[in-house]
Amino acid sequence: MSDSTLTVERVSLRIGTFALQDISFSLAPGQVYGILGPSGAGKSVLLETIAGFYWPDHGRILIEGRDVTRAAPEARRVGFMFQDYALFPHLTVAQNVKFGLQFRRSRPRPTEHSQVQDLLARLGLEQIAERHPSNLSGGEKQRVALARALAMEPAFFLFDEPLSALDARTRDSLREELRTLLRELGVPAIYVTHDQTEALVLADRLAVIRDGVLLQEGTPSEVFGAPVDEFVARFVGVETIIAGRVLCTHDGVATVQVTPERRIEAVDHGAVRSPSVLVCIRPEDVALNRPPAKDSAGANQFPGRVVGGEPLGPMLKVKLDCGFPLTAFVTKRTYLDLKLAPGAEVVAHIEAAAVHLIGQP
Amino acid sequence: MRTQTLGQSRGLVFVFSVVGGLLLAFILVPLLRMYATQTPATLMQIAAIEDVQSAIWLSLEAAFLTALLAGALGVPLAYLLARTTFPGKGVVEAVVDLPLAIPHTVVGIALLFVFGRTGIIGGPVNAVTGFQFWGTWGGIVIAMLFVSVTYTVNAARVGFESVDARLERVARTLGAGPWSVFGRVTLPLAWRGIVTGLMLTYARSISEFGAVIILTYYPMTAPVKIYDLFLQSGLDESSAMAVLFLTASLAVFIILRHLSYGRVTPGGRRM
Numbered sequence: 001m002s003d004s005t006l007t008v009e010r011v012s013l014r015i016g017t018f019a020l021q022d023i024s025f026s027l028a029p030g031q032v033y034g035i036l037g038p039s040g041a042g043k044s045v046l047l048e049t050i051a052g053f054y055w056p057d058h059g060r061i062l063i064e065g066r067d068v069t070r071a072a073p074e075a076r077r078v079g080f081m082f083q084d085y086a087l088f089p090h091l092t093v094a095q096n097v098k099f100g101l102q103f104r105r106s107r108p109r110p111t112e113h114s115q116v117q118d119l120l121a122r123l124g125l126e127q128i129a130e131r132h133p134s135n136l137s138g139g140e141k142q143r144v145a146l147a148r149a150l151a152m153e154p155a156f157f158l159f160d161e162p163l164s165a166l167d168a169r170t171r172d173s174l175r176e177e178l179r180t181l182l183r184e185l186g187v188p189a190i191y192v193t194h195d196q197t198e199a200l201v202l203a204d205r206l207a208v209i210r211d212g213v214l215l216q217e218g219t220p221s222e223v224f225g226a227p228v229d230e231f232v233a234r235f236v237g238v239e240t241i242i243a244g245r246v247l248c249t250h251d252g253v254a255t256v257q258v259t260p261e262r263r264i265e266a267v268d269h270g271a272v273r274s275p276s277v278l279v280c281i282r283p284e285d286v287a288l289n290r291p292p293a294k295d296s297a298g299a300n301q302f303p304g305r306v307v308g309g310e311p312l313g314p315m316l317k318v319k320l321d322c323g324f325p326l327t328a329f330v331t332k333r334t335y336l337d338l339k340l341a342p343g344a345e346v347v348a349h350i351e352a353a354a355v356h357l358i359g360q361p
Numbered sequence: 362m363r364t365q366t367l368g369q370s371r372g373l374v375f376v377f378s379v380v381g382g383l384l385l386a387f388i389l390v391p392l393l394r395m396y397a398t399q400t401p402a403t404l405m406q407i408a409a410i411e412d413v414q415s416a417i418w419l420s421l422e423a424a425f426l427t428a429l430l431a432g433a434l435g436v437p438l439a440y441l442l443a444r445t446t447f448p449g450k451g452v453v454e455a456v457v458d459l460p461l462a463i464p465h466t467v468v469g470i471a472l473l474f475v476f477g478r479t480g481i482i483g484g485p486v487n488a489v490t491g492f493q494f495w496g497t498w499g500g501i502v503i504a505m506l507f508v509s510v511t512y513t514v515n516a517a518r519v520g521f522e523s524v525d526a527r528l529e530r531v532a533r534t535l536g537a538g539p540w541s542v543f544g545r546v547t548l549p550l551a552w553r554g555i556v557t558g559l560m561l562t563y564a565r566s567i568s569e570f571g572a573v574i575i576l577t578y579y580p581m582t583a584p585v586k587i588y589d590l591f592l593q594s595g596l597d598e599s600s601a602m603a604v605l606f607l608t609a610s611l612a613v614f615i616i617l618r619h620l621s622y623g624r625v626t627p628g629g630r631r632m
Contacts, residue, residue: 051534073533080534086527090549099545103536152536 003065005029005156005188006050011059013049020046020212023059027156027188034203034220035192036235042212043192047158050190051078063155074103079149079157079187083165085141087133093144094120094129100152119147123181138170139177146181157182157189163198175201196237200224208232224282226269226356233280233358239317239327240281243360246272253352262323265299266355278358283317285354286328288338289347299352302326306344309335316340322348392607399604407601416586417606421613423498423582424566427505428513431562434506435513436555440547442514443521457514460507468507469575476503476576500577505566512561520554521547556621563617567610583610 006027013020020042027033037043048054050061052073060069068076088096098116120126123143133141142162149157162178163171179202182189191202199206200220207217208227216228227233233241244258246268254268256279264279291303304322311317316335320326326348330340338346407413441447442454460468476483476494487493494500524547532542548555570584581589583606591599 048530051530053530053533072538073530074536074538076534077536078534080531082527082531086525086531088528088532088546099532099537100535103538103541148535 003029004062005031005064006190007060007062008046008050009060009062011046011049011056011061013045013054013056015045015054018042018045018212020049020056023209023212023214025207025214025217027190028205029188030186031188031204032182032202033188033190034199034206035190035209036194036196036199036206036223037192037209038194038235040211041194041209043194043209044160045212046209047080047160047190047192051080051158052076077152077155079146079152079154081145081149081157081159081162083161085145085162087136087141087144087148089133092130092132093125093136093140096133096144097125097147097151099148104152115151119150122150123147138166138174142174142178143181146185150185150187154187157187159189159191159193161193164193164195178202196224196235208235210235227280227358229358230278233278233356237282238280238356239283240279240286240325242279242324244277244279246275246277246357254357256357259323262302264350264355265352266357267353268357272357272359274359274361276360278360280356280358281326281350282354283327283329285350286326287349288318288320288328288330288334288340289349290338291345291347300350300355302348302350304346304348306340306342306346308342309340320346320348395600396604399601403597403601404605407598408605412581413586413602413605416581416583417609419498419501419580420567420583420606421609423501423505424563424610426498427502427509427566428559428563430502430506431510431513432517432555432559435510435558435562436517439514439517439555439558440521440543443518444526457511460509460511465508465569465571466575468572469504472500472503472507472572472576476500495577496579497577498580501573501580501582504572504576505569508569508572509562509565512565513555513558516558516561517551517555520551520557523554524550553622560614560618560621564610564614 004026008023008025011020011023018040023046025033035043035046045054049056052068052071052075055070060067062068063076063078088099091099094116097119098112101112101115117126120129123146125140125143125147128136128140133144136144145162146157163174166174175198182202191198193199203220205218206220206223208215208223210231216223216232218226223232224236227236227238230241242258242264244256244264247255247257247263249255249268252268252270254266254272256264256266256277258264258279266279302322304320304326306318307321308319309316312329314331315329316332318328318330318335318340320328328348330338334340338344340346438453438457442450442457463471473480475481476499478484478487478493478495480494483494492499494503528546528550529542532546533539537545568584569582570588573582574585574588578585583602587599587602587606590602
C-alpha cells in the first residue's frame with residue numbers, strides 16, 4: 001500500500017455542534033507536518049481522532065498502511081504530546097519513561113531496564129531520572145515526554161500546542177530544542193499550533209484549518225507565499241490585502257488596478273482566472289526609501305505617508321498611506337534612518353514576485 | 362504565620378476569628394468537660410467489663426469493614442459520576458446524597474424490610490446460606506454502610522475529578538488499556554480523595570446509633586452499649602465508657618489517617 005506514515009482519508013466527524021469536514025492529508029516518513037488554525041478550528045479534535053479517542057463518522061485513518069479507523073488508542077503506536085506534556089505526577093522521570101514499556105508484550109522484561117537507561121541517556125535525562133515532574137524545567141519536561149513516547153516506538157508523534165502556555169522566552173528556546181530533537185530522532189510528527197512562527201520554524205509541510213475544514217495544504221513557503229483565500233492570508237501574516245481588478249497580463253506579469261490612481265504589478269502564475277482579485281503583500285516584503293524614488297520608472301514604487309507605527313518585538317510595524325493602506329516591517333535602524341514618524345514621506349517598493357493574487361469569484 | 366493577606370480588612374478577620382473561635386469552643390468544651398469529670402477508678406472499673414470491651418472492638422471492626430465495603434462499592438460509582446455524563450445523572454447524584462437526609466431510625470426501619478427476618482434479601486439469604494443479618498455484625502455493617510457510603514462516593518468523585526483527563530489519555534496512547542490506566546494512573550492520583558472518603562465513612566460509621574439499634578440491638582456496638590449503660594446505670598458509668606470509646610476511635614482514626622496519607626503524594630513529597 002502507500003508508503004506514508006499516516007494517511008487521513010476524507011475524515012468527517014460531528015461532535016455536538018462542531019464538525020470536522022472531509023479532512024484528507026498524509027504524513028511522509030521523517031516529515032514534520034504543521035496544522036495551523038485559530039482556537040476552535042478543530043485542531044485538537046483532529047489529533048484526538050488520529051490518536052483514537054474519537055471515531056470518524058466517515059473516512060479512514062491508515063498508519064503505516066494499516067487501517068486503524070476503529071482501533072483503540074493503545075493499539076495505534078502514536079506518541080501524543082499534550083500541552084504541558086501531561087507527565088505522570090506520581091511517577092519519577094525514569095518511571096514515566098518506563099510506563100509505555102510495560103505494555104509491550106513482545107518484549108522480554110529483562111531488557112526493560114537497559115531500554116529505559118538508553119532513552120534517558122539519549123535525551124540527557126540521567127541526572128534527573130529519580131526526580132518527579134513537578135521539579136522539572138520546561139525543557140526537561142519536554143525531553144521526558146519525548147523519551148516516554150519513544151519507549152513504545154511510536155510510528156509518529158502528535159504535538160497538541162505543546163508550547164502555547166509558556167512565556168515567550170521559554171517558548172523560543174523550547175521550540176529550538178524541539179526542532180533539533182525532532183531532526184535527530186527522525187520520527188515524523190504532526191504539530192498543531194495557532195502560532196505561525198512555530199509552524200514556519202518546525203514544519204516541512206503545512207495545513208491551515210478553520211471550522212473543521214482544511215483550507216490549504218502545502219510547503220510553508222507555498223502557504224505563506226500563496227495563500228488561497230483571505231482568511232489563510234491573514235492567518236499566515238499577510239498584513240496588506242486590497243481588492244483590485246486585473247487590467248492585463250504581459251509576460252506573466254499582471255497589472256492590477258487597486259485605486260483609480262494606483263496599479264500594482266504581480267507575477268501571475270496563471271492561477272488567477274477572474275479579473276477580480278485580492279492583492280496580498282507581506283509586510284516583510286515592503287522596502288521603504290526616502291523620496292524621490294530611486295528609479296521612478298520602475299514598477300511598484302509607491303510614494304506615501306506614514307500614518308502610524310508600533311513596536312513588534314525586534315521589528316517595528318509601520319502603517320502607510322500610499323493611496324491604499326500598506327503595512328511594512330522595518331528594523332529599528334531603518335526606522336531611525338528614514339525618520340519614519342507619522343507624517344513622514346516615503347517611497348514603498350515591492351517586488352512583483354512578492355505580490356500574491358487571490359482570485360475572487 | 363501570616364494571618365492576613367492584602368485586601369482583607371483587619372476588622373473582618375478579627376470578627377470572623379472570634380466567631381470561629383466560639384464555634385471551636387462549642388465543639389471542644391463538652392468533650393473536654395466529659396474527659397475532665399472522669400475518675401481513674403471509674404474508668405478502670407468500666408474498662409474491665411467484658412461487654413464494654415467487646416462493644417468497642419465490635420464498633421471499630423464493623424466500621425473498618427464498612428469502609429472497605431464502601432470503597433469497593435462506592436469507588437466505581439464515583440468514577441462514573443466524575444468521568445461520564447448520562448441521562449438521569451442528576452437523579453443518581455440525588456440518590457447518593459439521600460441517606461444524609463433520612464432520619465436514622467427511618468433508615469433502620471427501611472432496612473428491616475429488606476435485611477430483616479422476613480426481609481426480601483434477609484429471608485432468602487438466611488434460607489440459602491444460614492447467614493442472618495439480624496443479631497450479627499452483618500446487620501451492623503449494613504446499617505453503617507447505608508448512612509455513610511455517601512461520603513465515600515462524593516469524596517472519591519472529587520478525587521477523580523481532580524485527575525487531569527489528559528493523563529489518562531496519554532496513558533492510553535502509551536499502550537495501556539482502560540483497566541491499566543485506571544489502576545496505574547487514575548487510582549493512584551485520586552487516592553487522596555478516596556482515602557478522605559473512606560475516613561469520613563469510617564468516622565460516620567463508628568458514630569452510628571439510630572439505624573444500628575433498630576436493625577441489630579445485639580450484639581451491642583459501643584454507642585448502643587453506652588446508651589444501655591446510661592439507661593441502666595446512669596451518667597457516671599456511661600460517660601466513662603464514652604470517654605474510653607472516644608479515645609479508642611480517635612486513636613484508630615489518627616493511625617489510619619497517618620498510614621493512608623503517608624503515601625507518596627502527586628507532588629512527589631512524603632507527607
